[in-house]
Amino acid sequence: MMKKLVCGGILAVAVFGGLAGCTSLRVTSDVNRAVVGSVQCHTFGWAGTFRGDSPMRNGIANPVNEARLRGAIQAQLATVGVQPAAGGAAPDCLVGYGIGARETPGNALAIWIGETIASQTSVTLIETNIDDMAPNLVAALCEDLMDAGALDVTVTPALMKKGRPGHLITVMSPPDLVAHLTDKLLRRSTTLGVRMSTAQRVTAQRTIIEVKTRFGTAHAKVKELDGKPFDVAPEYEDCRRISRETGADLREVMRAVSDAARKELDLG
Numbered sequence: 001m002m003k004k005l006v007c008g009g010i011l012a013v014a015v016f017g018g019l020a021g022c023t024s025l026r027v028t029s030d031v032n033r034a035v036v037g038s039v040q041c042h043t044f045g046w047a048g049t050f051r052g053d054s055p056m057r058n059g060i061a062n063p064v065n066e067a068r069l070r071g072a073i074q075a076q077l078a079t080v081g082v083q084p085a086a087g088g089a090a091p092d093c094l095v096g097y098g099i100g101a102r103e104t105p106g107n108a109l110a111i112w113i114g115e116t117i118a119s120q121t122s123v124t125l126i127e128t129n130i131d132d133m134a135p136n137l138v139a140a141l142c143e144d145l146m147d148a149g150a151l152d153v154t155v156t157p158a159l160m161k162k163g164r165p166g167h168l169i170t171v172m173s174p175p176d177l178v179a180h181l182t183d184k185l186l187r188r189s190t191t192l193g194v195r196m197s198t199a200q201r202v203t204a205q206r207t208i209i210e211v212k213t214r215f216g217t218a219h220a221k222v223k224e225l226d227g228k229p230f231d232v233a234p235e236y237e238d239c240r241r242i243s244r245e246t247g248a249d250l251r252e253v254m255r256a257v258s259d260a261a262r263k264e265l266d267l268g
Contacts, residue, residue, distance in 0.1 A: 044082055045091035046070070081208030081219075120202045123151060124173045126182055128191040129158055131166030138167055141188050148184050149177045172201075204230070211260035215253050216242045220261035232261040 073095060074084065085091035130138070142153045152172040160166040169189070173181045182194055205224040210217060218238035223231040234257035243250040262268065 041082055041093040043085040043089070043091045044077060044093050044095050045085050046095060079209055120200055122175060123199055123201050124175060124178045125197050125199055126171040126173055126178065126185060126194050127196075128169050128185065128189070128194045129160060129166055130169060130189060130191055131158075131160040131164045133167075133190045138169070138189075141169070141185075144188055145171055145181060145184060148181055149174065150181055208235070209261060209264065211257060211264055213253070213256040213260050215246055215248050215256055218242060218253075218257045220257055222261070222265065229265040229267055232258055232265065232267065234258050234261070 077083070077095075082093075133141075138155060142155060145153045150171050150173055154170045156168040156170070158166045158168045169185070169191075171181055171185060178196070182196070185191065185194060205227070207222045207224065208219050209222055210219050219235040221233045221235065222229050223233070234254045236254075239250060239253045239257055242248065242253050246253075
């Protein structure tokens with residue numbers, strides 16, 4: 001649910017100029033990554049149109065120019081992994097924009113409405129020991145739990161009673177999904193019960209960017225501390241796909257994506 005307005009959260013600025021006709025409108029935009037990194041938002045919807053009493057309103061507020069403005073904002077949001085909500089689904093956040101009262105070409109400002117993320121949050125660990133389940137079924141169980149909303153699933157080798165080799169399955173769950181994930185774990189495995197405990201976790205901010213390399217285009221995860229890029233990690237699935245399509249060594253593809261991302265973020 002969208003609860004907070006991120007004060008001062010300038011997400012995108014569209015600059016208008018050359019107003020002698022609709023076709024001469026220039027639109028640029030930029031993302032305040034410090035704000036984006038502090039808001040949990042993967043999808044967005046539009047929450048505003050051209051408003052106000054600006055003398056420029058009639059010259060700017062038309063379908064062509066509005067489409068250009070929205071296109072510029074949407075393109076910048078895509079660089080940090082935020083996409084339009086699809087199929088009428090409720091968006092994680094809203095983006096609004098408007099025209100000021102100046103008679104000279106000015107700015108259309110977009111702001112971010114969303115819910116801020118705490119760097120320290122509570123999670124529930126759901127654990128169980130299993131010694132009578134085939135390994136391929138354990139792998140499928142982990143995938144199912146991740147698809148159901150688990151934050152992480154790990155499998156640790158364990159020595160069970162009577163010397164039987166087994167697995168310790170640990171599911172990291174958001175508080176609101178504990179019941180759902182526990183039920184799935186009980187139904188999709190051979191376990192007769194689970195253990196639960198609460199833990200605190202501290203997370204770094206993260207965004208996703210798209211970079212171009214000599215092998216192709218791929219995404220990279222950006223780790224941020226204090227709102228600034230700190231490190232990058234190539235998106236494995238993208239790199240694996242490129243490796244298969246081009247025949248290039250996966251390690252070379254991952255290095256190329258990492259180098260391109262570090263260069264774009266000026267990480268050296």
